[in-house]
Amino acid sequence: MDIIHYLLEPLAFDFMQRALIAAVATGIVCAILSCFLVLKGWSLMGDAISHAVLPGIVLAYLAGVPLMFGAFGSGIFCAAATGYIKDNCRVKEDTVMGIVYSGMFALGLVMFSRVDSDQHLTHILFGNVLGITHAELTQTLVISLLVSVIILVKRRDLMLYCFDPAQAKVLGLSVKLLHYGLLCLLALAIVASLQAVGVILVIAMLISPGITAFQLCRSFDRMLIVATLVSVFSCIAGTLVSFYIDAATGPCIVIIQAIIFLVVQMKVSYKRRRQSLQAKRSALL
Template sequence: MTDILTWFLEPISHGFMSRALVATLISASVCALLSCWLVQIGWSLMGDAVSHAVFPGVVFAHLIGVPFALGAFIFGAGAVGLIGALQSRTTLKSDTTIGVVFTSLFALGIAVNSVFPSQVDLNHILFGNILGVGVNDLLLVAVVGVLCGGILLLKRRDLTLFAFDPVQAHTLGIPVRRLRFLLLLVLALVVVITLQTVGIILVVAMLIIPGATALLVSGRMARILPIAVLSALVSSTVGVYAAYYLNASVGGVVVLTQAALFMLALLVGPRGGLSPTHLRSRRAAHTSRLGAAQTMDA
């Protein structure tokens, strides 16, 4: 028993590890909350776009000597606004506008970083540097994380109705355009605080997998939200401890653990495509359709 307790407490006895654990838990939990609505609305690509679009913001921030979070947020919010403008003023489909914006901004960051070399470590931007989180970084993650989480929870009913039926939400007097802007603003903020945890490349997984996993377990948002957050907490803890004992990448292990939980939900979850309950319901629906077709033919 003592050995188990020592194994559990040893990593967090170091300041940098305890800060890494807290920062990962906060950022992953907020990502998980947000993912529930992003997946339901069909905005998974939007998370990918914002995560890549912040790269030039980080580069410019280092060049002019301002906090990288400020530059990342400006470019993330700018990308969201640009995508929205293209979608409303052109006939292009949403996936096309998203692809054009995020690849262009990401290329801008690469070009600027190559022309004006700075002290930016591309590996830290792409894959995160959670073990380098300082006290000020942790404070930023905590403040922004609590702010974004509070907004999502306070607006959860409106967001859920908007996700499932935006037309009905508009009919009931919910300001859909304002709600859409709020959700995208929260997305930009969440991406900024998650950069140091898992980096640009893997943040999109944290904005998709927890919500997708929860949707395979339940169809009610009141259950989807805690399930998504629980999966994020488990994967974050596993990731940080793996980084300490196995010298593994925190972001990589976090996302792999989330992927494993997704596969588990897919196999045994009541709404999973391969679960016995789901297969029986599909067979019953297929049989019902066949019976209806035969009745119409008769």
């Protein structure tokens, strides 16, 4: 009864109800997308876009438009700039992404420091899901639902593109459309996650569930399910933990995801080591 009491007590507060709904919605869309990012090897791309949205947020505030439009536009600009520079110079893609995203992030910090706004830099960088409003919650739910539906409907094409772009092109799929479509979905997912975990910690939510599920699953569909379950559990547990220890919600969610990954990794490593020893013993016999 005490455990049930501790689980249900936070739900008596409206802000906790909104926080849990926003965290779960964000966790689901990030988990689904993380499977494709892990398969494609785009961990750094997610990091780049998440940091690059800061200048767009500042410009959107100055223009008096919703921050999501500025963040989305800035993220797409970062992805397009990275692709253009990579295609027109001999520098490798990971180096280009490092230059572009660090430059745009620094630009955003300078712009933010020069603009007198009611936005708190800590909330932008690390999220403030406990302070989410009804309007922001609606925005998060709509974006999360849209991105999740598009990914699930086109998951076969996206999976083939991430696994083998050459084969996807042979089968008649538009590789360029899938490439930029996935980048747009990534930018939208980051926009949906800003309120929950901010621009810095969102990369963890875009990688941890997918890499955890990758260690456990042999099929991609099962990987999607396991990643979603891991992410949802982390979001709920992290939000409840942050309520009781009076800590930031985003970091609590990310810490729990990291703990789950470490536990899974140790279990997988132990299993492989045991199988290796058994194989050696069988060979000796």
